[in-house]
Amino acid sequence: GENVEQHPSTLSVQEGDSAVIKCTYSDSASNYFPWYKQELGKGPQLIIDIRSNVGEKKDQRIAVTLNKTAKHFSLHITETQPEDSAVYFCAASDPRGSTLGRLYFGRGTQLTVWP
Amino acid sequence: DGGITQSPKYLFRKEGQNVTLSCEQNLNHDAMYWYRQDPGQGLRLIYYSQIVNDFQKGDIAEGYSVSREKKESFPLTVTSAQKNPTAFYLCASSIVTSGRPEQFFGPGTRLTVL
Numbered sequence: 001g002e003n004v005e006q007h008p009s010t011l012s013v014q015e016g017d018s019a020v021i022k023c024t025y026s027d028s029a030s031n032y033f034p035w036y037k038q039e040l041g042k043g044p045q046l047i048i049d050i051r052s053n054v055g056e057k058k059d060q061r062i063a064v065t066l067n068k069t070a071k072h073f074s075l076h077i078t079e080t081q082p083e084d085s086a087v088y089f090c091a092a093s094d095p096r097g098s099t100l101g102r103l104y105f106g107r108g109t110q111l112t113v114w115p
Numbered sequence: 116d117g118g119i120t121q122s123p124k125y126l127f128r129k130e131g132q133n134v135t136l137s138c139e140q141n142l143n144h145d146a147m148y149w150y151r152q153d154p155g156q157g158l159r160l161i162y163y164s165q166i167v168n169d170f171q172k173g174d175i176a177e178g179y180s181v182s183r184e185k186k187e188s189f190p191l192t193v194t195s196a197q198k199n200p201t202a203f204y205l206c207a208s209s210i211v212t213s214g215r216p217e218q219f220f221g222p223g224t225r226l227t228v229l
Contacts, residue, residue: 009155032215043119043205043220044158051215089158093216101146101165101211103218107157 002027002092006106013080014114021088021109024072029095033073034103035064036089044089080113118142119221121206126226136191136224138206146211147189148218151175152203164189165211193226200228
């Protein structure tokens with residue numbers, strides 16, 4: 001399978017600061033890397049994803065970077081707001097093939113943004 | 116309005132009883148998944164199904180069973196053999212043929228065994 005490590009487990013930032021969450025994966029055959037945001041008591045929602053043929057992707061205040069050589073990818077949130085407070089999960093696709101559908105998830109990062 | 120529904124949102128059962136959690140999707144997705152979430156443990160895969168009448172064990176299948184008789188439905192039974200069933204259970208679905216296996220999650224069911 002695939003082993004995804006995520007750090008840090010908790011992150012506190014002041015409103016307006018940037019937040020960075022990092023993940024590593026073990027199998028270089030994984031080629032799809034999504035990030036999910038989970039608000040308290042709800043199911044996770046996809047916020048951004050990246051394929052292995054792209055090094056960086058941005059969507060307004062969030063961005064994801066991928067380093068295939070080092071097998072790590074990161075989520076960057078700029079100008080954080082209190083509503084960004086949530087648990088964030090990274091994931092990697094099944095190294096046997098992304099068409100198999102399975103994702104391997106990190107353990108999550110609890111982000112708290114203080115006003 | 117397409118999506119994934121899980122019912123009920125909260126479920127209480129006595130120890131030793133089997134309980135079935137419902138998951139329905141109208142997204143026409145082929146694949147469906149069940150995860151268990153405990154504090155600090157992330158999302159752990161219980162079972163998944165890529166096609167009707169077929170399913171595979173995930174990482175923590177012991178004490179659980181599933182069926183996939185219809186494309187839209189993937190119920191999960193928590194049996195009395197599951198030693199610590201109290202948890203938040205999430206169902207998800209995805210299109211597997213696109214090469215972009217984005218999973219869509221339901222709102223979850225919080226199961227408490229008394």
